[in-house]
Amino acid sequence: MKITFVIPTYNEAENLPRLVSALFSLPVPGLHLLIVDDNSPDGTGQIADELASQSEGRLSVLHRSGKLGLGTAYIQGFQRALEEGADAVGQMDADFSHPIEKITALVNTLETCDWVIGSRYVPGGQLDERWPLWRKFLSWFGNFYARTILNIRVKDVTGGFKLWRAETLRAMPLERIRSNGYVFQVEMNYVASLLGFKFKEIPIYFADRRWGKSKMDFRIQLEAAVRTWQLLWMYRDLRRRS
Numbered sequence: 581m582k583i584t585f586v587i588p589t590y591n592e593a594e595n596l597p598r599l600v601s602a603l604f605s606l607p608v609p610g611l612h613l614l615i616v617d618d619n620s621p622d623g624t625g626q627i628a629d630e631l632a633s634q635s636e637g638r639l640s641v642l643h644r645s646g647k648l649g650l651g652t653a654y655i656q657g658f659q660r661a662l663e664e665g666a667d668a669v670g671q672m673d674a675d676f677s678h679p680i681e682k683i684t685a686l687v688n689t690l691e692t693c694d695w696v697i698g699s700r701y702v703p704g705g706q707l708d709e710r711w712p713l714w715r716k717f718l719s720w721f722g723n724f725y726a727r728t729i730l731n732i733r734v735k736d737v738t739g740g741f742k743l744w745r746a747e748t749l750r751a752m753p754l755e756r757i758r759s760n761g762y763v764f765q766v767e768m769n770y771v772a773s774l775l776g777f778k779f780k781e782i783p784i785y786f787a788d789r790r791w792g793k794s795k796m797d798f799r800i801q802l803e804a805a806v807r808t809w810q811l812l813w814m815y816r817d818l819r820r821r822s
Contacts, residue, residue: 584612585670586657592674593622613639616653649760670743678741686743694748694777698741704783732773776820
């Protein structure tokens with residue numbers, strides 16, 4: 581089974597070598613990585629190329645012309661992974677906020693569903709204990725806001741640590757996914773839910789990034805607030821698979 585994790589990067593030169601080393605140390609047969617770099621000025625793309633040359637074909641790099649957004653990075657990465665024969669496609673951040681040791685649990689859980697979510701909001705899940713209360717509230721409210729408007733059962737609707745069956749992604753209209761900030765995660769979950777795919781959530785501890793700078797800003801938050809409502813209209817034609 582070939583499992584490809586798509587990892588978008590922008591200025592992750594400090595994190596990427598450590599991350600790749602940790603991922604390839606996992607007892608997960610068939611694990612491949614696809615780095616999607618948005619022309620990082622700190623040289624992340626060049627570091628990714630060097631790591632690829634040492635990976636014996638287990639790591640590949642997709643270079644993009646500039647900072648084009650998280651959503652398009654994932655969509656292009658998903659499409660490339662599917663073209664290269666992945667049986668399952670994962671997604672995760674490059675900043676160590678997602679627990680690498682949980683990837684084995686994601687893989688095992690995918691045997692009984694169509695996509696798996698590493699969740700901060702199921703029993704056993706947790707946000708970084710160092711986060712201030714206002715930040716924890718914003719994270720909780722973002723999930724509550726999207727789940728309520730879209731009426732979906734996913735608890736961690738904004739989370740970005742997932743593993744998809746290849747056939748699930750192929751059945752989804754990826755060409756229609758347009759969100760670029762973290763609302764991209766909401767849109768993917770919403771579309772998969774409308775189509776009737778079965779998901780499971782496993783608890784994770786979501787840590788703050790160790791090195792580098794967060795990409796979150798007000799523009800991304802505003803996009804999420806507005807686009808969540810737009811999704812209701814955009815996908816009014818989608819129906820459950822027969």
